[in-house]
Amino acid sequence: MDNFTFYNPTRIVFGKDKTANIGKVTAPWGQRVMLLYGQGSVKKTGILDTVKQSLEQSGITVFECGGVQPNPVLSFAQQAIEAFRADKLDAIVAVGGGSVIDTAKTIAAGVPYDGNVWDFFSGKAKVESAVPVTVVLTLPAAASEMNSGGVITNEQTQQKFNIMGDPLYPKASILDPVNTFSAPLHHSLYGVVDAMVHLLEGYFNTTSHNTALQDRYAEGIIRTLMESASVIKTEPDNYEARSNIMWGATLAFNGLAPCGLGATGFPMHMIEHSLSAIYDVSHGAGLAMILPGWMRYRLLNSPERFARFAHTVFDIQPTADPVADAKQGIVALEKWLGSMDIPANLQQGGIPVAEIPQIAQNAVMLAQKWGLKEYTTDVITEVLQYSAGE
């Protein structure tokens, strides 16, 4: 096990009808709050009304700020920082998925900072303080509700970078599985893939000796996520399956999974960022297009590890040939993705295979920024060819 540090002070309030607790968990942090949300689906579902009512019952004055878009942009956050200051607010309540929460974190870091909030993303400055953020989660995927990270796109520079820092942990996050019933099904399933890949980046890229605890942690969550996804495919209102997905996605990326795995890297996320920067694909769908191909590319690097995944997650019977077992596991994964109507390669996702060179060109810049030295243009091209589809 490699050395690690772990710290995560976010308070989780999980369960049915817990949305109405947002006032109570927010009140200790401020009396004038920015209520941040996305494109308005939370208005239709009534979640926003429940939130506002709860905040007001706790004596909190609410300043609405809607309109965060799916791939959230810097300019929106910058305007919100100005509004937050002008209205002399105390805290932010984020109602939504990763995009809304990541935007909340960006605003939270920007408010007490003199310079341009982009400095935190470009690496020019470190987040030393932030205004408090509380969360009502509506789409499990990114685990932003229980981690200190966030991703924003700078439209001017066309860079999709991330921010991080202890002050950015949400103070409290409300996870009510019922709030996820109404999400479009394909988005819920893409969220599951995102959570799975968060775990698999660590699982397949660790160089640590003896990862028994970490492997079993990841395998248990992945199996549960897949089982639960298969349930909501036909029963979107299944509370137990939605619960497992909601808590499973949080556990997948709240910092526990990589404890002891060493520096693992995020090569699949890196390549996906490039896909979604160029084409209009959801993050989870993009990851699904890359995952099986990347596994085929990477397989020979540690066949036992990929075979183990096949045995423990897909119940493939172990044989004397780990490479063959591993390949069976990848086929089983592709089959499962197919059964969920999730694209398992570029062709299935409608990405023109002829444009692989441009995608690789775009991705290699991020590989350099993220310190993924192995991922040269040639290597990324190879991964993308494995991911092309027949």
Add this chain to the structure above:
Amino acid sequence: MDNFTFYNPTRIVFGKDKTANIGKVTAPWGQRVMLLYGQGSVKKTGILDTVKQSLEQSGITVFECGGVQPNPVLSFAQQAIEAFRADKLDAIVAVGGGSVIDTAKTIAAGVPYDGNVWDFFSGKAKVESAVPVTVVLTLPAAASEMNSGGVITNEQTQQKFNIMGDPLYPKASILDPVNTFSAPLHHSLYGVVDAMVHLLEGYFNTTSHNTALQDRYAEGIIRTLMESASVIKTEPDNYEARSNIMWGATLAFNGLAPCGLGATGFPMHMIEHSLSAIYDVSHGAGLAMILPGWMRYRLLNSPERFARFAHTVFDIQPTADPVADAKQGIVALEKWLGSMDIPANLQQGGIPVAEIPQIAQNAVMLAQKWGLKEYTTDVITEVLQYSAGE
């Protein structure tokens, strides 16, 4: 999945040679600290010197307070509270296992409190504030290094009660597996049993529907703990096995495992408290004497659950008869305990079976305090008879 809240702000610093970081993680909390430890083994091993040196290098003035005993007592904590106040200290650094950390928490809660610190244990008062505690862990078992609980015995009233509260989470805990190499082997193995039973109390006593995530979490940690215990039995200095035990025991009782399981209760701990109150047995050894018998008592209540344990933890081949499978699992557990030289029943532990009535009489008081209504004197007697041994 049942509703739950989760909150755990303890910072974990894990790994080889991390003991020397105690100064750095303690400095933000105070400049004059009480250095609390047990019977002096940390002096012999040199851990205490490393800690003192690190604290002093961070400009911290150290006030030593050694002598915490294995079943820590109230009077010691009360004296330490007076000393803490008299010396105008800021924080406590606990170097040891559960006994030392639990004593540190008792002192921490008592210092800012006007009344008798026992009020927190008896339920007369709630912990609203506490002085900061940091930890260097030397014996993994109780997970007190990453939870908000503690157990103390009031010698006057002969009550072994517990304290709890958010202010009692250690601010930071250093987990260096090397610090556990020198612990007596049987204590290390008892610690493993303690951690396993922490998980099994939730695993077997849940009434929640769909506990897929929680079951796999527990099963993964239990398997890893057992594998690692088998390794240190012959290689006490095996770093990887010690690492798995150290982090596994923390994960077993840091509040994550019961998330979603509902109100589960601690019947095995309840009966064990009575054992160790009357006889001179280690907590983990006492739990091991109770565990298989309690499982036999409880089996028919949810045979599928006990069968699942047999399948997933002991690789028992599933048959059509869950009760038979479950019993095979219990036999496998007893066999494993035997192979670790851990007593698997009262006879093996040297407890006079003729005294079962007295033990039950003693235990039933705690059953009432803990709200375990099912556990009448008759039921506890029945469990103890199952635990008697041939």
